[in-house]
Amino acid sequence: MSQALVIVAHGSHLNPGSSAPTYDHADTIRAAGAFDEVRTGFWKEEPSLREVLRTCEADEVYVVPMFISEGYFTEQVIPRELRLGDWDVADWDSDGLSADVATYTAEDTGQTVHYCGPVGTHESMTDVLVRRAESVTNDPDVGEGFGFAVVGHGTERNENSAKAIEYHAERVRDMDRFDEVQALYMDEEPEVDDVTDYFTVEDVVVVPLFISDGFHTQEDIPEDMGLTDDYRTGYDVPAAVDGHRIWYAGAVGTEALMADVVLERAADAGADVSAAIESVRETTRVAPGADD
Numbered sequence: 001m002s003q004a005l006v007i008v009a010h011g012s013h014l015n016p017g018s019s020a021p022t023y024d025h026a027d028t029i030r031a032a033g034a035f036d037e038v039r040t041g042f043w044k045e046e047p048s049l050r051e052v053l054r055t056c057e058a059d060e061v062y063v064v065p066m067f068i069s070e071g072y073f074t075e076q077v078i079p080r081e082l083r084l085g086d087w088d089v090a091d092w093d094s095d096g097l098s099a100d101v102a103t104y105t106a107e108d109t110g111q112t113v114h115y116c117g118p119v120g121t122h123e124s125m126t127d128v129l130v131r132r133a134e135s136v137t138n139d140p141d142v143g144e145g146f147g148f149a150v151v152g153h154g155t156e157r158n159e160n161s162a163k164a165i166e167y168h169a170e171r172v173r174d175m176d177r178f179d180e181v182q183a184l185y186m187d188e189e190p191e192v193d194d195v196t197d198y199f200t201v202e203d204v205v206v207v208p209l210f211i212s213d214g215f216h217t218q219e220d221i222p223e224d225m226g227l228t229d230d231y232r233t234g235y236d237v238p239a240a241v242d243g244h245r246i247w248y249a250g251a252v253g254t255e256a257l258m259a260d261v262v263l264e265r266a267a268d269a270g271a272d273v274s275a276a277i278e279s280v281r282e283t284t285r286v287a288p289g290a291d292d
Contacts, residue, residue, distance in 0.1 A: 004037035004058035009066035011042030018212045021253045022066050028259040034276030049081035053109045060112045062266040066211050068120030069160040070099050083107040096160040097121045101269035114269040119261045120164050126171040128257045133205040136249040143177035147204040151192050154185035193224045196242040203245045211253035256284040
């Protein structure tokens, strides 16, 4: 039976770069030959979520949401638009972090759809966060003498969003790699505006747990942290703020290693992609500075 992977994301009518990471990760997976077909679908761009299954000839489809947390889009919008008629969020049996996979038949196409949990709550996302720190510092061994901040929206926007931030911050903390680890938020305490208040070490890597670079990651967060008074003028990396050096990494979803997380989600759902995972890792897990 032929198998397809569909990566679904929000997209944007206003920011054409919003979909770029999704396309990039799809290209990486496609090149590895992991599936007979690899497709992308979007809420705000074409092909739409409603039509994306029709772009697949495969009888069996693995759908991986390129979203950070379980919430409105993953629990309501995507299943509705894919016409998973018997969809019940209880089938994920999730505590807000543990959605894995639920399998349905698409009402209008008859395809078997393995609907996976979002990439943002998968345990391997922690590795991607750390890789962002390695990438922005160009140091594969970064950790000692550094603080690490994971930034998200906060519970006022989506309670499960904060759960994802705390989950990955705790996993990074458990690595005992960085001197200090802190979860920070845009909408609530502890706020990213006060980033330097939460670290005693001089160097701090800041990684936003966002899928793509957009208004929040490129404008709000840099200005809120005091990296610049006007995002349009740019900022240094690292930037000096209140006696600290802030290494601002940008959205985690732009990291090449994200392709691994997508494949891990599909593998957890039963897709036979072990060989492809190894192939993809050869390119996405090359440590920054390794060839220097």
